[in-house]
Amino acid sequence: xxxxxxxxxxxxxxxxxxxxxxxxxxxxxxxxxxxxxxxxxxxxxxxxxxxxxxxxxxxxxxxxxxxxxxxxxxxxxxxxxxxxxxxxxxxxxxxxxxxxxxxxxxxxxxxxxxxxxxxxxxxxxxxxxxxxxxxxxxxxxxxxxxxxxxxxxxxxxxxxxxxxxxxxxxxxxxxxxxxxxxxxxxxxxxxxxxxxxxxxxxxxxxxxxxxxxxxxxxxxxxxxxxxxxxxxxxxxxxxxxxxxxxxxxxxxxxxxxxxxxxxxxxxxxxxxxxxxxxxxxxxxxxxxxxxxxxxxxxxxxxxxxxxxxxxxxxxxxxxxxxxxxxxxxxxxxxxxxxxxxxxxxxxxxxxxxxxxxxxxxxxxxxxxxxxxxxxxxxxxxxxxxxxxxxxxxxxxxxxxxxxxxxxxxxxxxxxxxxxxxxxxxxxxxxxxxxxxxxxxxxxxxxxxxxxxxxxxxxxxxxxxxxxxxxxxxxxxxxxxxxxxxxxxxxxxxxxxxxxxxxxxxxxxxxxxxxxxxxxxxxxxxxxxxxxxxxxxxxxxxxxxxxxxxxxxxxxxxxxxxxxxxxxxxxxx
DNA sequence: GCCGTTTTCGGCCCGACTGTTTTCAGTCG
Numbered sequence: 001x002x003x004x005x006x007x008x009x010x011x012x013x014x015x016x017x018x019x020x021x022x023x024x025x026x027x028x029x030x031x032x033x034x035x036x037x038x039x040x041x042x043x044x045x046x047x048x049x050x051x052x053x054x055x056x057x058x059x060x061x062x063x064x065x066x067x068x069x070x071x072x073x074x075x076x077x078x079x080x081x082x083x084x085x086x087x088x089x090x091x092x093x094x095x096x097x098x099x100x101x102x103x104x105x106x107x108x109x110x111x112x113x114x115x116x117x118x119x120x121x122x123x124x125x126x127x128x129x130x131x132x133x134x135x136x137x138x139x140x141x142x143x144x145x146x147x148x149x150x151x152x153x154x155x156x157x158x159x160x161x162x163x164x165x166x167x168x169x170x171x172x173x174x175x176x177x178x179x180x181x182x183x184x185x186x187x188x189x190x191x192x193x194x195x196x197x198x199x200x201x202x203x204x205x206x207x208x209x210x211x212x213x214x215x216x217x218x219x220x221x222x223x224x225x226x227x228x229x230x231x232x233x234x235x236x237x238x239x240x241x242x243x244x245x246x247x248x249x250x251x252x253x254x255x256x257x258x259x260x261x262x263x264x265x266x267x268x269x270x271x272x273x274x275x276x277x278x279x280x281x282x283x284x285x286x287x288x289x290x291x292x293x294x295x296x297x298x299x300x301x302x303x304x305x306x307x308x309x310x311x312x313x314x315x316x317x318x319x320x321x322x323x324x325x326x327x328x329x330x331x332x333x334x335x336x337x338x339x340x341x342x343x344x345x346x347x348x349x350x351x352x353x354x355x356x357x358x359x360x361x362x363x364x365x366x367x368x369x370x371x372x373x374x375x376x377x378x379x380x381x382x383x384x385x386x387x388x389x390x391x392x393x394x395x396x397x398x399x400x401x402x403x404x405x406x407x408x409x410x411x412x413x414x415x416x417x418x419x420x421x422x423x424x425x426x427x428x429x430x431x432x433x434x435x436x437x438x439x440x441x442x443x444x445x446x447x448x449x450x451x452x453x454x455x456x457x458x459x460x461x462x463x464x465x466x467x468x469x470x471x472x473x474x475x476x477x478x479x480x481x482x483x484x485x486x487x488x489x490x491x492x493x494x495x496x497x498x499x500x501x502x503x504x505x506x507x508x509x510x511x512x513x514x515x516x517x518x519x520x521x522x523x524x525x526x527x528x529x530x531x532x533x534x535x536x537x538x539x540x541x542x543x544x545x546x547x548x549x550x551x552x553x554x555x556x557x558x559x560x561x562x563x564x565x566x567x568x569x570x571x572x
Numbered sequence: 573g574c575c576g577t578t579t580t581c582g583g584c585c586c587g588a589c590t591g592t593t594t595t596c597a598g599t600c601g
Contacts, residue, residue, distance in 0.1 A: 027584050031573035063574050101590085103599050138592055188601090201601080232588050234600095244601075246588090259586090264601070271585040276577070282586055 002448060003047045003074045005039050011079050012036035012066075017094050018085040020104035021111075034061045037265060039070075041318055043517030044486060050074045090117035099148045100226075101141060109134055123149050158196035159241060160475055161542065162505035165190070167241055168200055174219055175202070175245075180210030183253050187260035191312045193545030195475055195508045199242035201260045205253040216245050252284040255295035258302075259283040265317035273321065274305055281305070313548035318516075330551045333527075335544060337554040339562055340369035341537060343414065343437055343468065343500065343528035348393050349374035350382035352533040355393075355400060355409070361534040363407040369563050371435045372397060373412035376424040379441055385413070387429050394432065408563055410434040414468055419443050421457025423464065430463040435570060437500065439468035440481070448482040455483065456491040462572050466526050466558075467492065469502040469509040477506070485514050492523045496572045498558050501550075503529045503543025504536070515550025524569070525550075526558040 016032040038061050039046060049056060056067035073079050089111070096107045096119065110116045113134055114125055122145065125131050131142040159167075168186050175184060181204050185191070188201035204212060213233050217225050226234040226242070234244045248256040259267060260283065274281040279288055285295025286304040294304035302309050307324045311332055314320040323329050341362055345351030351358070355372055362370035374393065375384040385393065390413065397409050412435035416424035423430065423438060430436050438458045446454065458464055470488060471480035492499055499518055502509045510518065510525065518525055527543040529536050547557065554560040561569060 025573080028573050030584075034574085061574070065573060101599065105598060136592070136597075140591060199601090227589055229589055234589090260601085262601080264585095267601095268585055275585075280586085284587090 002045075003077055005042055005046050007077065008046055008070055008073050009036040009040040011073050011082055012039070012069075014094060015079070015082050015085060017097055017104075018082075018089055021089055021093055021097075021108045022085070023104070023108065031061070031063075031066070034265070035066050037317075038062070041316065041513055043513050045484070046070055047074045048486065092118045095119055096122060098152065099145060101144050101148070106136070109136065119149065119152075157476055158198045159239075160505055161190070161193065161195055161197055161545070164197035164200060164241065167237065167239060168202075171200070171219065171221070171237075171243065172202065175204065175212075175216065178210055178212060178215045180208055181206055181212065182250070185257055187257055188262060191261045192263065192315060193313050193542075193549060195511070195546065197241075199244060202243060202245045203253070203256055203260050204245065204247050205250045206247050212247055213245070246283070248283065250296065251292070252295045254297035254299070255281070255285045255301050256283040258298045261312050261315060263316050266315040266320070269317050269321050270305065273307075277305065279304070311548065313545065314551065316549070330553045332548040333544060333552050333554045333557050333560060334548075335541065337557070337560040338367070338527065338540060338544075340367045340371070340408075340559050340566070341529060341531065341540075342371045342410075342412075342435060342466070342526045342559050343373050343502070344370060344531045344537075345374050345414075346372060346393075348372075348389065349379070349384055350532060355396060356404075357534060358531070358537075359400065359404055359407050359409055361537055363404075365537060367407060369408040369410055369566070371410035371412040373414045373435065373437050376413055376415040378416040378418065378424045384416070384424075387425065390425070390429060412437065414439050415464075416441055417454060417458040419446075419454070421454040421460075423458060423461055427461070427463055430461075433463075434567075435466070436464050437466045437468045438464045440472055444472055444478075444481045446481070448484060451481055452484040452487050455488055459491055459495045459497045462495075464497065465570055465572070466498045466500050466528075468500045468528075468530070469504075469507050470499050470514075471509050471511070473509055473511075474506050475508065480509075485510075486517070489514065489518050489521050489523055492518075493521045498524050498526050498569075501525045501527045501543050501547055503527055503539045503541075503546075505539060505542045508542060508546045510546075510550070512546055512549035515547055515552055519550065519552055519556045524556055524558045525552060528559070 012032045013036045016029045019029050050071055056062055056070050057064050069079055093107050093111060096102050114130055116122050116125055126142050126146045131137050132139050172184055183205035185203050186200055187203050190197050190200060213228055216233055217228055217235060221237045222235045223238045224236040231247050236242050271281045279286055285292040286301055294300035299309050308329060310320050310324055344358055346355050346358055359370055375382040377384045377386045394411055397411055401409055411433045413433055414437045417438045417440050418424055473480035499510055501515060515525055527547050529539045531537045
């Protein structure tokens, strides 16, 4: 069994949860949580690092003790400390922590005073009215627990960014109907362009009195009001999405935006830095003693801390503060940098539009080039192209090339990578194409080494340029297939291949972490929409969000290059 | 358990809201 970084994170998180219930030192617990996050965000396999004898304690936030524990987890898949804790405390207590309003202290009380060990026992106790008898608990808490237990059944999960965006757009439109509000911004992971969003954090600036909280909580989509205060309210919408609204004065808007954009670990790092500078940072500003020295804009906040502005997508405490201090923050790629689209479908396979329609749409977006890359024959369900049909398409592209002004059509294919790593079309025809994208659409369940070998073998074919959606994941629907992405990236570098960042909001594949790893290895990324319709071309912005989270600069991206440079880059 | 622009010991981000209290602990972000 290969122990993944996520396995190590999970063990540390569980240890932290259980130590919290036990009432252990909160800072020790934080060390475990920090470590869990750090490891979860590392592109390199800890298991590999151990095999290669690397010193894990050189990782920031990992000391001798945690390094040793990681080695044990790599060797055994778990840790003896976790076992010991689970002997002391029932594992179901971890599930109870998932219930809002139940934190470690209350879970501990439920266990020690009422002997509750499972969710079922929790429900029975709530029904029997036993919970309200405990110190610190009351009727409302008891009712809340029952409601939440019911809600846990209807599995809630984080929403895809695209879905959250639709909800946020309508809601902020509604909020703006109230006079007296000026700045309004959706902060949180939404603003950091994370692929999924757990809740919406909306921030509003107000200078004069306005019944903003009443306006907010009477929004027609509100199902439940969790809390309603002067400056902070939370509701649950019918969609199940939680929305928090914060109101701050103008002079604090930047500080509040900085704070509510997070991430939490970024904020902790920022505030620790402020402490060392004898300053205090909160959502109202940066303070020297009583005096507010910054807060109107985010830029002011960072400036006051001696830092250049850090883009929201970078704020994950993955080295951005160190980079800011060294003046080596990336100049992140953005929409105007994009010169063309390298992955698109037409009615020749499963696209909805003709070549001409796609070309005009790409031209309207100011692109210099559009690659037509329909599916290959094996993907029968998508009407994949056989050699004769591809030839026919190439003829049409040649014909259109004479008539199309202002957009260059590239001849391409999204060719299936077959089970053995060979490509689904013969080299003779691939040789006629400008761009060849290889994609895995079958045998997702191959063992790690086989899947990895399969993709690397595809790259061994010098006619292949790009690996499409390299992990195969569908967010919230299908896990990535078992593949050693470190090896894939290395293999791409050695062979002069590129990796795709598929911008389709359900994919966003490569993810941010591997984009950063690819950048560090010098492998360029194609940000591609995989458009099956005209509107799909606009999905580029989701890809850009993920690319920016991966620290990508224009030069790290294949399709920021003009056609002349692109042509050179595509010569393997 | 980690870490070092005062430190190898003594710190570790900070504030809002709720429910259960009668001044605050617990939870959350």
